[in-house]
Amino acid sequence: MTQKSNNAQPSIIIIGTGFGGLGMAIQLKKAGFTNVMLLEKAGQLGGTWRDNTYPGAACDVQSHFYSYSFEPKHDWSRKFGLQHELLxxxxxxxxxxxxxxxxxxxxxxxxxxxxxxxxxxxxxLASGEKLEAQVVITATGQLNQPAWPDIKGMGSFEGTVFHSARWNHDYDLKGKRVAVIGTGASAIQFVPEIAGKVESLALFQRSAAWVLPKPDRAFRPWEQTLFKAIPAWDRLYRYLIYWKNESRGLAFTKFSGLLDIFARQAKREARKYVTDPDKLKHIIPDYQIGCKRILISNDWYPTINRSNLDLVTDPIEKIDAKGVQTRSGKHYPVDAIIFGTGFRASEFLSPIRVTGRGGITLNEAWNNGAAAFKGITVSGFPNLFMLYGPNTNLAHNSILYMLESQFQYVLSALDALQNHPGTAMDVRKDQWERYSSMMQKGLEGSVWSSGCSSWYLDENGKNTLNWPGFTFSYRLSTRNVDPTDYQFLEAAG
Incomplete structure (x- = not known):
């Protein structure tokens, strides 16, 4: 792309400074766009890796592939990156x-x-200040709004309460009676870290998770040296990770029976470490593996087997001043309650109110569920580009690969705008609707529609999150903007 003069180029605002916002800004600068501003709600960059500082926080995608292709890091300490390293x-x-x-x-x-x-x-802005831009790129992510369950009496608890995504590092858990509500991806990581410190841990589980061993270990110094000394080996290693992960895509979308191999492995792991028959009965899921996010951990099952951990599957009735009471009437007195209940992932761009052409809000445009053309643009919202938008989430590979595909598409869109000075590009409604139907059709028969309730589904049971195919097919489809998919609008004034 040719260098853009500051006067001719559009003014661009990026919302968010996680991997999406940072990577997009870098690619814009490389392409010669300098009239760029990033807006960050917090006082530090980093997105989910800034917010999630709970003990044991780490990535479940291999370090060398959970990083930008244009900025390799050779000295990762482990195969799977830790939170502080990613930040x-x-x-x-x-x-x-x-x-x-x-x-x-x-x-x-x-x-x-x-x-x-x-x-x-x-x-x-929340302060009331107003800013203007020709182009807006949202990079708010899907894991930035903590999900708090609606439990009767939550406000009456007299002890300490916090969400895993807003960890209270000032509170010393040592010797405390602790309740953890939720057994998702965050809890899988922090529960083993705190279980040995607390006096007792009541772990409230609504549904069990499929948990596989994590093929993690520290990199040896000679391996780090090799990655740095021979860049081609670093690239090959990344390439091998990609294809190993990508090969699992078919199992999630078309041949879910292949996942049974992993289900048997998870059951073997559980039986190996969990000797309490009652815990074992409740820790193995009753739904198709892959329907919810498959988790990886080497210390989850040994932690469940601890004598000071009480696995509670009786539904919570209420929270009172001193603890948690279940539906059967049993009361668990605790000093602290930690919510590991995940995020409002399907509420894209929440809580920002977005209004497009003719005064239509994004919520109104999405009254049948979030949908975007190629996961990036929505009809009626010109010059608005979403990173990590609807149906671009993955269950088998690195979201950074998807983000880099989107960076290229947005750059191509900006090129198209350069060819139509003063206009705004709006994806055609028929193309948007056709693509959205294609997404939902592609998700039919996938393991995510096998009947469980998961964070992949919105409140109407529609999968607005996951990409129903291979990531290389997404990359091919986002390599360039087809101008015929868009209308270029002249300013009405």
């Missing part, structure tokens, strides 16, 4: 590529509205 990597990228000077911290976006008369977006 340090992101800080490094921001510094190396000069992105910090474009970031406005403590700038939470409350509203974004499109002005048809001028083809401009007006963003209103």
């Amino acid at each position: 340090e990597y992101m800080e490094h990228c921001a510094d190396k590529y000069g992105i910090r000077e474009h970031i406005r911290f403590n700038s939470e976006v409350a509203e974004a509205a499109f002005d048809d008369t001028r083809n401009r977006w007006t963003l209103t």
